[in-house]
Amino acid sequence: EAGVAQSPRYKIIEKRQSVAFWCNPISGHATLYWYQQILGQGPKLLIQFQNNGVVDDSQLPKDRFSAERLKGVDSTLKIQPAKLEDSAVYLCASSLVGQARAGSPYEQYFGPGTRLTVT
Amino acid sequence: AQSVTQLDSQVPVFEEAPVELRCNYSSSVSVYLFWYVQYPNQGLQLLLKYLSGSTLVKGINGFEAEFNKSQTSFHLRKPSVHISDTAEYFCAVSRGYNKLIFGAGTRLAVHP
Numbered sequence: 679e680a681g682v683a684q685s686p687r688y689k690i691i692e693k694r695q696s697v698a699f700w701c702n703p704i705s706g707h708a709t710l711y712w713y714q715q716i717l718g719q720g721p722k723l724l725i726q727f728q729n730n731g732v733v734d735d736s737q738l739p740k741d742r743f744s745a746e747r748l749k750g751v752d753s754t755l756k757i758q759p760a761k762l763e764d765s766a767v768y769l770c771a772s773s774l775v776g777q778a779r780a781g782s783p784y785e786q787y788f789g790p791g792t793r794l795t796v797t
Numbered sequence: 798a799q800s801v802t803q804l805d806s807q808v809p810v811f812e813e814a815p816v817e818l819r820c821n822y823s824s825s826v827s828v829y830l831f832w833y834v835q836y837p838n839q840g841l842q843l844l845l846k847y848l849s850g851s852t853l854v855k856g857i858n859g860f861e862a863e864f865n866k867s868q869t870s871f872h873l874r875k876p877s878v879h880i881s882d883t884a885e886y887f888c889a890v891s892r893g894y895n896k897l898i899f900g901a902g903t904r905l906a907v908h909p
Binding site for chain 1: 801838839843846852864887889900901
């Protein structure tokens with residue numbers, strides 16, 4: 679079974695430029711997540727999709743970040759314009775089920791991440 | 798709101814020694830608990846999870862963790878570590894709505 683794919687793996691841009699990241703989840707996984715991992719911190723959820731609908735985007739800086747999941751499969755995360763503090767690893771994850779029920783096991787599978795450096 | 802505290806940012810240990818990585822959480826409701834491992838330049842891999850039932854959970858690579866509700870802890874242990882266990886370890890909590898809240902991570906450094 680193929681894992682979660684992300685591209686590019688590395689990106690260096692100057693501040694105020696725009697950048698886009700792509701994620702292809704595991705086939706059949708309904709839920710897709712984008713996390714931001716700043717150096718020295720744990721990942722933080724930016725946005726969660728179930729199929730092509732947004733479940734949670736409360737931590738997404740909507741003035742500069744946007745994300746979409748066309749047809750409930752692939753997803754792109756965009757930053758425009760980038761700031762220095764956006765330097766981080768952007769992780770995509772997917773899971774089979776949507777909202778977990780009590781006693782219902784689930785697991786989030788993570789991609790390798792995209793390391794963004796904003797100079 | 799939930800939060801996760803990993804009490805040690807770095808843990809150095811010699812090869813074949815036992816290790817414990819500490820994790821405490823705060824939540825007013827029942828939660829699911831997880832440990833993930835992250836090797837350099839890679840994504841996160843699930844080591845083990847506690848959803849319900851037995852409080853002692855066994856995971857991959859010889860790791861285990863014990864859920865202690867009264868102390869709100871979920872410490873990760875391994876009786877004998879290898880050089881290959883050198884990595885960053887993250888404790889995470891979820892209320893079951895799939896959003897994971899992570900601790901800041903513990904860097905385990907295994908020395909020969």
